[in-house]
Structures are given as C-alpha cells and as structure tokens.
Amino acid sequence: MQDNLFQYCKSQHLDGVTLLHARMHDFSYRRHAHEEFSLGVTLAGRQDFWSEGGFYSSAPGNIILFNPGAVHDGHPGTDDSLYYRMVYIHPEQIVPMLQAAGMRNAGLFRSPETLLNDAHLRCAILQLAGLIEQGVCGSLEHEQGLYSVAERLAQLQGNFEPARRNRHVDRLLLRAREFIHDNVRQELSLEQISEQAAMSKYHFLRLFRQHFGMTPHQYVLNNRLNRAREALAAGRPLQDVVYDTGFSDLSHLNRRFKPVFGMTPRQYQQVVLNG
Structure with a gap:
C-alpha cells in the first residue's frame, strides 16, 4: 500500500499562487473551503467529492474548479490510488488577467461549473503546474502560464469584449x-x-x-534563438553565443534550439560553416 503524499510549492514569481501535487490512497478531506480559485486535474484514479450541494466523480483528465469560498470535501473513489495536481490562485492575481483577456465584470467571476473536461484548459493548468514545480523559468514565462489559464476561463465564459487597436x-x-531586440541578454x-x-x-x-x-x-525566446543562429553562422564560440543571447547555459540553449531548427547549436554551426 502506498502512503498518502501531499507536496505544496509556492510560485517563485507569482504572489498568491500555490501548487499541490497529491497522492491519496486512504485519506479523505473533511469539508472545507479556500479563499483562492482552485483548479485541479485528476491524473490517475478517481476523485469523488461533494461541493455546494452536489456529488461529483472526476476521472483522469477531468478538471475540478472550486470558486473561492466553495465548501467541498474529497476522497479516492476506487481502491486505486488517486493522483492529481491542484493550482490555487488568489483572486487578486487572476482577476486582472481575466480583465485583460476580455472578460466583462471579471471581478465578479465565479465558474458555473465545478467539473469540466476541456483539453485547452487542462493543458494550461498542467503547464503552469510544471513551471511552478520546476522553478527554473523567469517571471515572464510564469505570467504567461497563468495568463493562458485566465484566457481559457474567459473563453469558456463567452462574455468577451474585443480588444481595440x-x-x-x-x-x-x-x-x-524594439526594447526586446535591444535587450537580448537581459x-x-x-x-x-x-x-x-x-x-x-x-x-499589453x-x-x-x-x-x-x-x-x-x-x-523574447524567438528573438534570442534568431540571434543565436546568426552568431553560430558567423563562427562565434558556443559559450559566447550562450552569453550573448541570454541563455543560462549551453544545455538551456540546446533545449530551446533543437525543437525549432531540428538540430543542436553545435550541429547547426558545423553544417553551416562546413557547407
């Protein structure tokens, strides 16, 4: 029998955002409520819970969304262990993003659904959870991750105001x-x-x-990669390319470069310079 496991991790770049990675075998939550929006994805097992007068069962891939103050409980719904990830987002953090995403009356937002099955929202939640867990990316990537969650919530609500240009x-x-172009190292x-x-x-x-x-x-990432490609084609040493284009180290550049250009920076430089 596996032990129950609860791992909490606060975002290093987003105030009021916390990740929970949970494994439950024989544990049951008592009824409680959070002051944050709680967005979770069931990864394995089944999650049975009561919330606001209704009973729900969340299968793998389903999304659970508790509004601030929503009373709920929870426990594994089968003999198998339950695995899930939950991101807690304080309203003060997500409301400005909902407004920027075009949601009308974002300050009053409450999800009408507790259990959802939406691939785009699921992907956005898990990507944000991964960023928080890894803790290696900068604030720009974390804010983009949270914005992707807010944007999808706004889309699902369907009450948009088109952006004016x-x-x-x-x-x-x-x-x-131009500011991005002028500060590629930063x-x-x-x-x-x-x-x-x-x-x-x-x-913005x-x-x-x-x-x-x-x-x-x-x-920002695309600009760095283009500058790196130019420097590699000019024969610059790899470590200089890393420094000049703002990557933390060569492995960081490798991870970003290959999915775009199909080969590592070293391979690209050899191909270009050797014809």
Whole structure:
C-alpha cells in the first residue's frame, strides 16, 4: 500500500499562487473551503467529492474548479490510488488577467461549473503546474502560464469584449518590440516590456499577441534563438553565443534550439560553416 503524499510549492514569481501535487490512497478531506480559485486535474484514479450541494466523480483528465469560498470535501473513489495536481490562485492575481483577456465584470467571476473536461484548459493548468514545480523559468514565462489559464476561463465564459487597436497602439507595441531586440541578454519581465508601451502588463500581453502572433515570452525566446543562429553562422564560440543571447547555459540553449531548427547549436554551426 502506498502512503498518502501531499507536496505544496509556492510560485517563485507569482504572489498568491500555490501548487499541490497529491497522492491519496486512504485519506479523505473533511469539508472545507479556500479563499483562492482552485483548479485541479485528476491524473490517475478517481476523485469523488461533494461541493455546494452536489456529488461529483472526476476521472483522469477531468478538471475540478472550486470558486473561492466553495465548501467541498474529497476522497479516492476506487481502491486505486488517486493522483492529481491542484493550482490555487488568489483572486487578486487572476482577476486582472481575466480583465485583460476580455472578460466583462471579471471581478465578479465565479465558474458555473465545478467539473469540466476541456483539453485547452487542462493543458494550461498542467503547464503552469510544471513551471511552478520546476522553478527554473523567469517571471515572464510564469505570467504567461497563468495568463493562458485566465484566457481559457474567459473563453469558456463567452462574455468577451474585443480588444481595440489603433495606429497609436501599434506604434507603442513596435516600441516594446524594439526594447526586446535591444535587450537580448537581459532576463526581461512582462512589467518591464509593457512599460515601454505604457500599458498594464496583461492588457499589453493580449494586444502584443494579437499584433505579432505570439506572446511576449514567445517573442523574447524567438528573438534570442534568431540571434543565436546568426552568431553560430558567423563562427562565434558556443559559450559566447550562450552569453550573448541570454541563455543560462549551453544545455538551456540546446533545449530551446533543437525543437525549432531540428538540430543542436553545435550541429547547426558545423553544417553551416562546413557547407
């Protein structure tokens, strides 16, 4: 018989965001409530629980969403061990992101559903959980991970306000893009980049992706990879390329470079220089 296991991990970059990785075999939660939004994904086993007057069973892949203050309990629904991940997000952290994602009256948001099965939201929750657990990425990637969760919640609600653009906004976005180009070595935060466009950071994130087709984090990474490719083609030593393009070490560059260009930086340099 496996022991019950509960591992909590606070985000290093997002205040009010905590991850729980749980394995339960013979443990039952008493009825309780959280002040945060609680978004969990059942990974294995079955999770049976009561919440706000209803009984639910969550199979692997299902999403459990408890609103702040929602009373609930929980326990394994079969003899098999239950595995799940739960991300707790304080309203003060997620409401600005819901607003930036276009949700009307975001401050009043409460999910009408407790049990969901949505592949996009499930992927966003697990990606955010992975970032918190690994703790190796910068604040820009963590904020993007949380925004992806908020954006999908806003989409599922269906009460959008379309983002408005004009030439002045476009010029501000171009200025922010140039700031990224000029600071390729730096570990930029979303706040630093959005300040160049004189916008709130989550509104900026939404408009930036709408304009350039990728998030600020994706654009920063793409810019670094393009600069790295140019330096490799010019014959620069690998360690210099790592330093000049803002990667933490060669293995970090390898992990990011190969999925985009199909080979490692060293292989790319050899192919380009040797014809």
